[in-house]
Amino acid sequence: MAEKRARSPYGIQSLSQAIGILLLLHRHPEGLSSQELAALQGLPPETATQIAHALKSAGMLQGDDLFGYQLGPSLLKMAMAVRPQDLLQTARPLLHQLTAATGETASLVALVQGRPMVMEVSRGASLLQAVPLVGSPVPFHGTSAGKALLAALPEDELSALREEGPGLLYPWTGRTRCDWPGLDAELDFVRESGIAYDHGEYLEGISSIATLMPMPGPTLTAMTVTVPSSRFHQVEDLVVSTLRECRANLVKRWETPHGLGPSLQEGLAALGA
Numbered sequence: 435m436a437e438k439r440a441r442s443p444y445g446i447q448s449l450s451q452a453i454g455i456l457l458l459l460h461r462h463p464e465g466l467s468s469q470e471l472a473a474l475q476g477l478p479p480e481t482a483t484q485i486a487h488a489l490k491s492a493g494m495l496q497g498d499d500l501f502g503y504q505l506g507p508s509l510l511k512m513a514m515a516v517r518p519q520d521l522l523q524t525a526r527p528l529l530h531q532l533t534a535a536t537g538e539t540a541s542l543v544a545l546v547q548g549r550p551m552v553m554e555v556s557r558g559a560s561l562l563q564a565v566p567l568v569g570s571p572v573p574f575h576g577t578s579a580g581k582a583l584l585a586a587l588p589e590d591e592l593s594a595l596r597e598e599g600p601g602l603l604y605p606w607t608g609r610t611r612c613d614w615p616g617l618d619a620e621l622d623f624v625r626e627s628g629i630a631y632d633h634g635e636y637l638e639g640i641s642s643i644a645t646l647m648p649m650p651g652p653t654l655t656a657m658t659v660t661v662p663s664s665r666f667h668q669v670e671d672l673v674v675s676t677l678r679e680c681r682a683n684l685v686k687r688w689e690t691p692h693g694l695g696p697s698l699q700e701g702l703a704a705l706g707a
Contacts, residue, residue, distance in 0.1 A: 451485055543579035544649075581624055
């Protein structure tokens with residue numbers, strides 16, 4: 435007869451509290467002490483300390499009470515294990531939401547080996563559509579998704595791209611921005627507004643709007659809606675508001691009460707946690 439495993443002293447409630455602490459530290463990369471964690475999470479100080487020590491022993495936290503706890507290296511390893519299929523499963527309902535709300539084609543674009551690539555497409559209902567090809571690369575500077583991704587890159591990676599020379603900023607159309615000072619000013623706008631535009635800068639007669647999306651894993655991703663330029667101004671406001679709504683819904687999904695996703699919350703509710 436198999437030996438029974440020792441019962442863990444930590445139950446479902448402790449799991450909920452631990453996830454809450456991890457998400458709290460994600461929002462406070464400067465670090466928090468166990469006292470601060472307790473106050474912000476509404477926990478007894480000794481409980482916050484025990485959970486912090488347990489998470490640190492698993493490599494999910496680093497630091498201490500003196501200098502504060504931060505997220506640990508084990509979380510990065512877990513994030514790296516997220517498969518592309520998981521990314522697509524998360525993206526598909528959002529793409530369908532964008533298409534249903536706007537009637538236009540929506541796409542997921544991700545950084546693959548340092549370059550933007552179309553990963554998934556949800557085709558719009560109108561007869562006249564601009565439909566990107568799944569698996570095709572797109573330029574950073576000539577597309578809205580490329581600009582959204584470019585604006586999110588750290589400065590050292592941006593500097594490396596600048597050093598690639600003028601070949602990176604190819605003039606796809608007469609509207610393509612091919613100078614770094616002008617592009618940098620546009621990227622500042624993208625960072626401030628959260629929205630990137632392409633007004634026929636990659637393909638004549640085709641415009642697009644995009645926003646960066648907080649997907650699982652370390653891969654930078656953007657969602658974009660592609661529109662024939664002839665009707666761009668008719669749908670612009672609707673596309674922008676729908677993109678922002680999708681992004682807000684996704685952020686809310688990762689930051690639900692106690693830091694739990696909907697399915698986990700349902701499971702905890704079923705267990706009476």
